[in-house]
Amino acid sequence: MTVNDAEVTREIEGRLLLVHFLRDHLGLTGTHWGCDTSNCGTCVVWMDGEPVKSCTVLAAMAGGHEVRTVEGLEQDGQLDPVQQGFMQCHGLQCGFCTPGMLMTARALLDRNPNPTEQEIREAISGQICRCTGYATIVRSVQWAAAEEAGTRTTIPAEGA
Amino acid sequence: MQVPAPFEYERATSVDHAIGLLDRLGETARLVAGGHSLLPMMKLRLANFDYLIDINDLHGELGYISVEPTQIRIGAMTRHRELLESQVLADTFPIFGDAERVIADPVVRNRGTLGGSLCQADPSEDLSAVCTTLGASCLIRGTGGERVVTMEDFHRGPYETAVGDAEMLIEVRFPVRPHGSSAYEKVERRAGDWAVVSAGAAVWLDAGVISDARVGLAAVGPNTTGLPAISEALRGHAPSEELYARAGAIAAQTCRPATDSRGSEEYKRHLADELTRRALRRSVARIVADDPGA
Ligand SMILES: Cc1cc2nc3c(=O)[nH]c(=O)nc-3n(C[C@H](O)[C@H](O)[C@H](O)COP(=O)(O)OP(=O)(O)OC[C@H]3O[C@@H](n4cnc5c(N)ncnc54)[C@H](O)[C@@H]3O)c2cc1C
Ligand code: FES
Ligand code: FES
Numbered sequence: 001m002t003v004n005d006a007e008v009t010r011e012i013e014g015r016l017l018l019v020h021f022l023r024d025h026l027g028l029t030g031t032h033w034g035c036d037t038s039n040c041g042t043c044v045v046w047m048d049g050e051p052v053k054s055c056t057v058l059a060a061m062a063g064g065h066e067v068r069t070v071e072g073l074e075q076d077g078q079l080d081p082v083q084q085g086f087m088q089c090h091g092l093q094c095g096f097c098t099p100g101m102l103m104t105a106r107a108l109l110d111r112n113p114n115p116t117e118q119e120i121r122e123a124i125s126g127q128i129c130r131c132t133g134y135a136t137i138v139r140s141v142q143w144a145a146a147e148e149a150g151t152r153t154t155i156p157a158e159g160a
Numbered sequence: 161m162q163v164p165a166p167f168e169y170e171r172a173t174s175v176d177h178a179i180g181l182l183d184r185l186g187e188t189a190r191l192v193a194g195g196h197s198l199l200p201m202m203k204l205r206l207a208n209f210d211y212l213i214d215i216n217d218l219h220g221e222l223g224y225i226s227v228e229p230t231q232i233r234i235g236a237m238t239r240h241r242e243l244l245e246s247q248v249l250a251d252t253f254p255i256f257g258d259a260e261r262v263i264a265d266p267v268v269r270n271r272g273t274l275g276g277s278l279c280q281a282d283p284s285e286d287l288s289a290v291c292t293t294l295g296a297s298c299l300i301r302g303t304g305g306e307r308v309v310t311m312e313d314f315h316r317g318p319y320e321t322a323v324g325d326a327e328m329l330i331e332v333r334f335p336v337r338p339h340g341s342s343a344y345e346k347v348e349r350r351a352g353d354w355a356v357v358s359a360g361a362a363v364w365l366d367a368g369v370i371s372d373a374r375v376g377l378a379a380v381g382p383n384t385t386g387l388p389a390i391s392e393a394l395r396g397h398a399p400s401e402e403l404y405a406r407a408g409a410i411a412a413q414t415c416r417p418a419t420d421s422r423g424s425e426e427y428k429r430h431l432a433d434e435l436t437r438r439a440l441r442r443s444v445a446r447i448v449a450d451d452p453g454a
Contacts, residue, residue, distance in 0.1 A: 014169030014212065017199075036162045038200055039352075041267060050270045056199050057271070060169045061192075061214055104267065125351045126265025 004072030021059035041127025044100035091140030093131035164202035193276035236275025255342035293360035293376035302327035340364035343442035357431035361439035380415035408433035
C-alpha cells in the first residue's frame with residue numbers, strides 16, 4: 001500500500017487492523033484509536049481518498065490501496081487550511097477526536113467546497129467529540145472553506 | 161484491545177474465484193465485504209473463522225445499479241454511499257435515499273455494502289426492510305449454478321439466510337411498476353444508531369385507487385418482516401387517513417417486538433403503527449406529486 005504517498009511493504013498477520021498497523025508498525029500515531037467499536041471516528045483515515053474507520057478495516061484489506069493519515073495533510077511544510085481553521089477557531093480542546101475530524105473535514109471540502117452547517121454536521125455525525133460541543137469544529141471547517149474560496153478567487157488558475 | 165482471533169486472509173479476484181475458495185475451505189471460511197458487521201463481531205469473538213475471503217476487489221464486477229424496463233438490478237458489492245448518491249434510485253425508489261440517510265454514518269457508509277447488509281440478516285437491518293418492502297429477489301450463485309429467491313425465502317431467521325456455505329449473493333433485483341412510489345421512516349436513539357423501529361412502504365395507484373401496497377418493518381421481530389395483511393387491507397381502496405390508521409393498527413398487532421435498551425414492547429408497537437402510517441402517507445404524496453393523474 002502507499003501511506004501518505006510513500007510505498008510501504010510489510011509482512012503482517014491477517015487479523016491486524018489498519019489502525020494498529022499505522023500506529024504500531026509505521027509509528028504514525030497521529031491516527032488515534034478510541035472506542036474500538038466503529039462508533040467514535042477518531043481512527044478515521046482515507047483509503048483511496050474516502051474516509052474510513054481504520055479500526056474496522058484489516059490492514060491486509062488496504063494492501064494495494066492509497067492510505068492517507070493526518071500526518072499526510074500538511075503539504076510542503078504548509079498546514080492544510082482545515083488544520084489552520086481548527087487552530088483559528090478552537091476546533092480542538094483535548095485533541096483526541098481531532099485527527100478523524102480533520103480527515104473527514106478535508107474529504108468533505110474536496111467534494112463540496114462550500115458546505116452548509118447542516119452538511120458539515122452530517123459529515124462528522126459518525127464521530128464523537130467530548131470537549132467542544134461541535135460548534136467550534138463546525139466553525140473551523142467553515143473557516144477553512146472561506147479561506148480556500150479566498151485563495152481560489154485570487155489565484156484562479158490553481159485547482160480549477 | 162479488541163482483536164479478532166487468528167485467521168488466514170485470502171483475496172478473491174473474481175466471483176468464480178471467491179466461490180471456488182468457499183467450496184474448498186468449507187464452513188471455516190467467510191466472505192468479508194465492507195467488514196462493518198463481520199469485523200466488529202470477530203473483534204468481540206462472537207464469530208471466529210479460519211479463513212476470511214476479501215471480496216472488495218470484486219467491486220468492479222459486483223458494484224452496479226443497472227436499470228432495465230421492468231426491473232433494477234443492484235450488485236451485492238454496491239456500497240451504501242453509492243445507493244444514497246444514485247439519481248436513478250432516488251427517482252424510482254425514493255425509499256433508498258430515505259433509508260440510506262439514516263443508516264449508520266457517512267464514514268461507515270463508505271464501506272458497508274448491500275450484499276453484506278442482507279447477508280448479515282440482522283433483524284434491525286434497514287436495507288433488508290427496504291428490499292422486503294420493494295418485493296426484491298436475490299440472485300445467489302454457487303458451484304452448482306445460480307438460483308433466485310424472494311426476500312421471504314432469503315431470510316431464514318436472525319443472522320441466517322438462504323446463502324449456503326459455498327455460495328454467494330450476487331445481486332438483488334427490484335421489480336419496477338408504473339404509478340408507484342415508496343418511503344422509509346426510522347426512529348433511532350441518536351444519529352447513526354440502529355433503529356428502535358423502522359417502517360418502509362411502497363404504494364402503487366391506478367386511477368386514484370391503491371392497486372398494490374407493501375409494508376416492511378425492521379427491529380420488531382426475528383426477521384425484517386413483510387406484512388401481507390396490510391397489502392390485502394389497502395388494495396382496491398382510495399388512500400385516506402382512515403386507511404393508513406387501519407394499516408398502522410395491523411402493523412402494531414402483527415409485529416413481534418421485544419423490550420430492550422432501545423425501548424419497551426409497547427413503545428415499539430406504537431412506533432410500528434405511527435411509522436407505517438407516515439411511510440404510507442409519504443409514498444402516496446410522492447406519487448401524486450410526480451404523477452398527478454395516477
Ligand atoms: C457504527 C455502525 C452503525 C451501523 N448502523 C446501522 C444502521 O443504522 N442500520 C443498518 O441497517 N446497518 C447499520 N450498520 C451496519 C452496516 O450497514 C454494515 O455495513 C452492513 O450491515 C454490513 O455490510 P458489510 O458490507 O460491511 O458486510 P460484512 O461485515 O463484510 O459482512 C456481513 C456478513 O455478510 C456476509 N457477506 C457479505 N457479502 C456477501 C455476499 N456477497 N455473499 C454472501 N455473503 C456475504 C459476510 O460473510 C458476513 O457474514 C452499522 C454498522 C456500524 C459499524
Ligand atoms: S476507534 Fe475506530 S471508530 Fe472509534
Ligand atoms: S477535542 Fe476533546 S474529544 Fe474532541
